Amino acid sequence: MKILGIITEDFVNYKKPCMVIEFPSCTFKCDRECGRPVCQNSALATLNKINISTSRIAEMYTSNPITEAVVMQGLEPFDSFSDLTDLIRALRKQTNDDIVIYTGYNEDEIEDYILDLRRYKNIIVKFGRYIPDQKQHYDPVLGVKLASNNQYAKRIS
Numbered sequence: 001m002k003i004l005g006i007i008t009e010d011f012v013n014y015k016k017p018c019m020v021i022e023f024p025s026c027t028f029k030c031d032r033e034c035g036r037p038v039c040q041n042s043a044l045a046t047l048n049k050i051n052i053s054t055s056r057i058a059e060m061y062t063s064n065p066i067t068e069a070v071v072m073q074g075l076e077p078f079d080s081f082s083d084l085t086d087l088i089r090a091l092r093k094q095t096n097d098d099i100v101i102y103t104g105y106n107e108d109e110i111e112d113y114i115l116d117l118r119r120y121k122n123i124i125v126k127f128g129r130y131i132p133d134q135k136q137h138y139d140p141v142l143g144v145k146l147a148s149n150n151q152y153a154k155r156i157s
């Protein structure tokens with residue numbers, strides 16, 4: 001699968017220490033809807049993509065005793081849905097640890113995908129566009145602050 005990068009140990013995106021996978025694509029819907037460039041991840045789009053197997057990522061995760069969750073994040077994991085599910089399947093062969101997916105889509109825009117993901121255990125999805133100039137709020141599911149009022153996380157399985 002193609003990714004932009006991996007953060008092997010991260011302590012800011014979830015309440016548990018996690019490994020972060022950076023997905024390579026987004027249609028930049030947040031920019032489009034705001035009518036100006038607002039996406040804080042847009043610089044990532046200029047990075048070279050890395051080819052790595054899902055089994056290698058799963059192996060990297062399970063060989064690190066510090067991390068207790070995997071976070072899939074920006075650009076937009078749901079714009080690479082086939083790779084996303086391949087990676088979840090590879091991880092689930094090794095572990096049932098929490099998998100957190102950060103998406104800019106609203107829940108009603110990706111209902112079918114969410115239904116599909118419910119067959120895997122312990123999946124958490126953070127929904128909603130990035131809208132600038134709002135006060136951060138604490139999300140109890142993630143245990144971290146989110147940037148826009150419309151954003152929230154939900155355990156879907």
Ligand code: SF4
Binds near residue numbers: 026027031042075104
């Ligand atoms: S979904 Fe994420 S990567 Fe895409 S435009 Fe919004 S904030 Fe940027």
